[in-house]
Amino acid sequence: MSKLGRRKFLSIATSVTGAVGGIFALTPFISSFQPSKRAKALGAAIKINIEKIEPGSIVKVIWKGMPVWILHRSEKMLDKIDSSIDELRDPNSELSVQPNFAKNTFRSIKPEYLVVEGVCTHLGCAPIEKFAIAPADMGPDWKGGFFCPCHGSKFDLSGRVFAGVPAPSNLRIPPHRYENETTLIIGENEEEENA
Numbered sequence: 001m002s003k004l005g006r007r008k009f010l011s012i013a014t015s016v017t018g019a020v021g022g023i024f025a026l027t028p029f030i031s032s033f034q035p036s037k038r039a040k041a042l043g044a045a046i047k048i049n050i051e052k053i054e055p056g057s058i059v060k061v062i063w064k065g066m067p068v069w070i071l072h073r074s075e076k077m078l079d080k081i082d083s084s085i086d087e088l089r090d091p092n093s094e095l096s097v098q099p100n101f102a103k104n105t106f107r108s109i110k111p112e113y114l115v116v117e118g119v120c121t122h123l124g125c126a127p128i129e130k131f132a133i134a135p136a137d138m139g140p141d142w143k144g145g146f147f148c149p150c151h152g153s154k155f156d157l158s159g160r161v162f163a164g165v166p167a168p169s170n171l172r173i174p175p176h177r178y179e180n181e182t183t184l185i186i187g188e189n190e191e192e193e194n195a
């Protein structure tokens with residue numbers, strides 16, 4: 001190889017090494033933004049800004065191809081939450097699917113926000129929201145909740161199923177956590193951060 005050719009070769013080899021070194025240096029930084037193995041298995045997490053969800057309203061999103069609802073419960077709704085407790089099949093969510101942090105009356109991290117899968121636990125129909133108190137079609141004892149039109153299952157404002165309907169368990173609660181006051185992440189659990 002001529003002197004000039006050798007110099008060119010050395011200079012190209014140095015630039016390639018430099019570029020590869022650059023990629024390696026970046027890798028740990030980039031990988032810190034990748035979902036964890038568990039999150040990947042569950043499906044990519046999604047972020048939702050909940051700031052504009054008014055009390056009493058519901059927002060529906062899709063996670064892993066499945067409807068997930070975020071209900072901002074009003075004070076009035078929260079006051080009614082345990083008013084039908086004696087009529088529920090699984091009031092303490094012993095037989096139902098939810099992360100541990102949602103095994104409470106509100107089935108949530110923050111009482112005012114219910115994050116729940118919009119899929120009936122009977123045969124998978126989509127329940128509809130029935131938030132009015134005692135509407136004609138639900139009867140005088142109805143305190144607000146969800147109704148599945150397929151076979152008549154009823155759920156309260158925490159997604160807890162009433163006894164005597166075909167659905168065997170409460171609506172499922174997906175993994176979720178709050179990144180901050182206004183950002184909800186669906187697809188990652190609070191517990192996951194410490195796992």
Ligand code: FES
Pocket residue numbers: 120121122123124125148149150151152153166167
């Ligand atoms: S699918 Fe909801 S009651 Fe049957």
